[in-house]
Amino acid sequence: MEVFKKRDFYQALTIFIWILFLFFTVATGKLEMYINKRFFPLTIIGLLVLLALFINKIKRVKKEDTEDINIQSSLSFIALLFPVLLAVVVRPCSLPGLAASKRGISQEFAGGNVMEILKTQLEMEGNYKKLNIKQVLILAKEKPEEIDGKAVSVEGFVFKQKDPERFILVRFLITCCAADATPLGIDVLYSNTRELKQDSWVKVYGKCRIEEDKIIIMADDVKETQKPSNVYLY
Numbered sequence: 001m002e003v004f005k006k007r008d009f010y011q012a013l014t015i016f017i018w019i020l021f022l023f024f025t026v027a028t029g030k031l032e033m034y035i036n037k038r039f040f041p042l043t044i045i046g047l048l049v050l051l052a053l054f055i056n057k058i059k060r061v062k063k064e065d066t067e068d069i070n071i072q073s074s075l076s077f078i079a080l081l082f083p084v085l086l087a088v089v090v091r092p093c094s095l096p097g098l099a100a101s102k103r104g105i106s107q108e109f110a111g112g113n114v115m116e117i118l119k120t121q122l123e124m125e126g127n128y129k130k131l132n133i134k135q136v137l138i139l140a141k142e143k144p145e146e147i148d149g150k151a152v153s154v155e156g157f158v159f160k161q162k163d164p165e166r167f168i169l170v171r172f173l174i175t176c177c178a179a180d181a182t183p184l185g186i187d188v189l190y191s192n193t194r195e196l197k198q199d200s201w202v203k204v205y206g207k208c209r210i211e212e213d214k215i216i217i218m219a220d221d222v223k224e225t226q227k228p229s230n231v232y233l234y
Helices: 007-027 038-063 073-089 096-104 114-119 133-143
Strands: 127-128 151-160 166-173 182-189 201-211 215-226
Touching: 007 038, 007 073, 096 182, 114 133, 133 151, 133 182, 133 201, 133 215, 151 182, 166 215
Parallel strands: 127 151, 182 215
Antiparallel strands: 151 166, 151 201, 166 182, 201 215
C-alpha cells in the first residue's frame, strides 16, 4: 500500500507509540520510577501535545503530495523509539546498594524546610516519631537540638560495610529524575547487623544521637519490611 511508503505515516506511528508508552506509564504508577512527582503535570501536557501532533499527522497521511520515507528518516524513527524499547526490555526498579556506594552516600542534607517538618503533625508508631531519612538529616543539620535524643522510626534499605555492629540506612532522593538520584544515609548502631541482608528493606526504631555534627540512630529494634510502592524521596 502507498501509505506505508509515506514519511508522515511513520511519524504518526512513532508519536502513537510514545503516547501509548506514556499513558501506560502514568496509568500503572510507574512514572514515579523515572521522574520527580512535581513534574507529573508536565507529562500530562506532553501527552496532550503528542495527541494533537498525532491527529495532525493522520490528516497529512491522507494527502497524496506528502514525502516518501527514506533511509535517513527510518534511522531517525528508530532513534526516537529506542528509549521506549529500552524501557520495555529493562524494567524500571529501585537502585541497589551498589549504586549507592558508587555515587557516594551523603549523610547530611541542608536546605530543607525545617519549619514545615516541625509544624507537621507527624505520625507515631508507639513511642517513636515516624520520619524519613531526608527529614532526619535536615533536622540534624539545621536544628540538631530538635532531633538529638528523639525516638524515631525510619524506613530504608540496608547498606552493610565491614563493621558487624553498624550499617547505613539508605534512601535515594530524586531532584529531577532517576538519573540524578542521590543516596542519603544514616548510620545505625545495631548489634545484630550480621543477620540483616544487604539491600533488604527495614524499619529502624531507635534514638537519635548527634556525634561530631553527625546523626546516628541507636537502634532498639530493626524489623524487615516490604519495599514501599514509592522507593524514592523527593
